[in-house]
Amino acid sequence: MENSETPNYPEGRDLLKGKAVVITAAAGSGIGFATAKRCAEEGARVLLSDTHENRLAESVSSLQSEQFEAYGIPCDVTKENEVQELLNFAISKFKTVDVMINNAGLGGQSNLIDMSDEEWEKVLDVTLNGTMRCTRAALRHMIPLKRGVIVNNASVVGWRAQKGQCHYAAAKAGVMALTRCSAMEAADA
Numbered sequence: 001m002e003n004s005e006t007p008n009y010p011e012g013r014d015l016l017k018g019k020a021v022v023i024t025a026a027a028g029s030g031i032g033f034a035t036a037k038r039c040a041e042e043g044a045r046v047l048l049s050d051t052h053e054n055r056l057a058e059s060v061s062s063l064q065s066e067q068f069e070a071y072g073i074p075c076d077v078t079k080e081n082e083v084q085e086l087l088n089f090a091i092s093k094f095k096t097v098d099v100m101i102n103n104a105g106l107g108g109q110s111n112l113i114d115m116s117d118e119e120w121e122k123v124l125d126v127t128l129n130g131t132m133r134c135t136r137a138a139l140r141h142m143i144p145l146k147r148g149v150i151v152n153n154a155s156v157v158g159w160r161a162q163k164g165q166c167h168y169a170a171a172k173a174g175v176m177a178l179t180r181c182s183a184m185e186a187a188d189a
Helices: 031-041 053-065 080-094 117-145 166-188
Strands: 020-023 045-050 070-074 099-102 149-152
Touching (some): 031 045, 053 070, 070 080, 080 117, 099 117, 117 149
Parallel strands (some): 020 099, 045 070
């Protein structure tokens, strides 16, 4: 017989106490915001970024209302200068970046035969290239310090076929490969 009771939400245990965490695509109610909230509950100082400025402000305000140290900055991960501004802002606020969580991604539903180059390029630019830009910026900060953690969110679609998802699947498979290769490079540094 199944237990239909919802388990209790775990209290924070200061697992990230004092750590500086940057999260892309963290506005609203999805994975990014849930991650930001959990990091804050674990004692982290969090910097949220997103392209949706109003939702970003609401998300930051929500965390601040719970007495968490939270900041927000708009960032389009398809723009190198905005990624640099994101990292610079984090370093100016926190003096460091301990954890970079790359959550920005863009999907869509389109069969390859009907997909335009623009649809393909947009999904790849946000989901794969954006993750690369943020990973590269974080590594440039972390490698000289010989510490830091980068989390790149991928998807099961990166290794399992799904109709209408060629662009998203290719991007997420690329994120997986990017993560493995950049981890090996960082380990040698």
